[in-house]
Amino acid sequence: MDQEISYSNRHWINVTAAFFLASLPILIIQVFHSSVYFESEIPPYLVFHNIAESFSIIVSMSIFGVGWFTYAQSKDKHTLFLGTAFLGIALMDMMHMLGYSGMPDLLTPNSPNKSTQFWIIVRFFAAISFLTSAFIPNENGLFKRKGLMLFVPILVSVFAFIVVTYYTGFLPVTFSPEVGLTHFKRASEFVIIFVLILALIAYWFRIPKFGWSHTKYYIYAFVFCIFSELVFAVYTTVFDIYNVLGHIYKIVSFFLIYRGVFISSINSPYRKILDTNEKLYRSLGEKENLIREIYHRSNNTLQVIGSLILLQAEAYPDSPEIKTVVYRIQDRIQAISLVHRLLYSGKDLSSVPIKQYISELSNYALQANVNTSCELSIQTEIEDRKLLFDMVIPIGLILSELLNNSIKFAFPEASSGNISIHFYEGRDGRFHLTYSDDGVGMKEDYNFRSCSSLGIQLVQGIAEGQLSGKIRFKTGPNFQCEIDFPNNIYKKRV
Structure with a gap:
């Protein structure tokens, strides 16, 4: 008053x-x-x-x-x-x-x-x-x-x-x-x-x-x-x-x-x-900080889950099957965690630079398998662009499975090996992902649809289910997997 x-x-x-x-x-x-x-x-x-x-x-x-x-x-x-x-x-x-x-x-x-x-x-x-x-x-x-x-x-x-x-x-x-x-x-x-x-x-x-x-x-x-x-x-x-x-x-x-x-x-x-x-x-800034914090915490949570699984596996030192399952789970966790880390560190909260992502994922796969006797080289030809994280996570899981299979099984007696990854957007409005190695490959009569390999089943399920894509495998020497999928299956949300 x-x-x-x-x-x-x-x-x-x-x-x-x-x-x-x-x-x-x-x-x-x-x-x-x-x-x-x-x-x-x-x-x-x-x-x-x-x-x-x-x-x-x-x-x-x-x-x-x-x-x-x-x-x-x-x-x-x-x-x-x-x-x-x-x-x-x-x-x-x-x-x-x-x-x-x-x-x-x-x-x-x-x-x-x-x-x-x-x-x-x-x-x-x-x-x-x-x-x-x-x-x-x-x-x-x-x-x-x-x-x-x-x-x-x-x-x-x-x-x-x-x-x-x-x-x-x-x-x-x-x-x-x-x-x-x-x-x-x-x-x-x-x-x-x-x-x-x-x-x-x-x-x-x-x-x-x-x-x-x-x-x-x-x-x-x-x-x-x-x-x-x-x-x-x-x-x-x-x-x-x-x-x-x-x-x-x-x-x-x-x-x-x-x-x-x-x-x-x-x-x-x-x-x-x-x-x-x-x-x-100010409101957008606060929301961006909140989303970044969510990505950061998600990344930390995934790392904690991986560590807990690894600790639990140490209770079974004489079971190589459990160790194999744990390492594969850690690879998959890392493929997802890397997406959240890139989102947290970048300015775009909904998209990830696919070239950087595939490069870091490949380096992680090589470092995680340093004990292998085969000297591996990975060549990438990736279109320099950003993809929505809804697409990047399935791509990462697919590549993680394929890289693991190549490193573990493609070069049993070779002293060196080559892996190639190509990714680009075609004129047909679809993304094309091609993965190949010059290893022993698969048998000519190998049936990918009825195989018992969890990794191959996972690759097929993700490519067709989450990416709505088409997948093709090459049998015989020099393994190759081709996937193409539409570029508009997900919308920007952040």
Whole structure:
């Protein structure tokens, strides 16, 4: 509660500072009136007036553009309403500028009264629009017929143009050469000031709901609008210093409103997107770390399982069959564990570089069988690409079985031997894996389908079951196994 009071006091101080800053030029003119007061000649004043009004028109059209064309993304009804209101303000400010005394006649003779009548209409329209906008929420919403929002400002603009241009006698006189500003003009300015004060108060009550950052620029703008109307209520001619100051106030107020609209429609949505992206990035980072930890723990768990099996096998030192089974289980565990290790160490959490995997798996097979008398050489021709780990694990299990069979049985009496592994993706959209050795091979009449070898059965089952592939064996000398399987049997999951 204390913090809320502190923030409220700070807002009051900021608004008070804005009032003081806006009143300072008027105070200076009043104190040093004889030194700073002037009435400009028509030609230089017209240049200033056209520049000031052109700037106001450009800013008004910019507010309309931002509010109108960002609505599809921002869904900000408040900004859309202000944007369409500023379309009408821009059109009527243009009429005021073109109807100014000294400018070429706008269809009918220009005069101070004509331009001032345009001024009063557009200022009334602006003040009422500002007050109305205070009650339109910023929350996302959707106007089913957004085009209808243009109807009122365009209708008011057309009405002002027709009445002031052709039926000016139906409107009260706002300026006469004899008396200058009429009572109606001065009273109108004070009524506009009253409406702007109401708008400022209404926006003040928006702060608790929509925040100071979304509201402060409008409040500051209304402060300068109030002082703009105040000096326009007291100037003596349309070319004096008060008139100049009033236009400067107007420029400042329009720029502040543009700033508020820009923040609501562009800065805030993009900031939310950036915040969301940052949260997503952090969340993805946390998930990646979690997945890496899972891979790491899976790898460790597999190693522990292999060690436990080996320890259990040591209880049967006189059983070579148990040792053989244990070593084969360890080879298979290593084929799976290597996948998890590569996933943990890589940036891609779903794919494994197949070339690196097969190379490390082959090296492990050779190192695990260093006691064999045959000197083996493994040549690989592997396409350098990544494969989903759902494919790599079956490939690893297949190669582990084939490598073990070659090392154990293909070279019983040879002093050296060669093993070749080829892997590539064919033009048919299928992967091709070819394994061969130059060992004794298999008997010509060997039936791979009905054999009792667990390793061969495992290779066939994995190739056809998990990879949905086709497998072919070559009998006779020089063993060879060819497997081809589709490249789209698994989808990326991480």
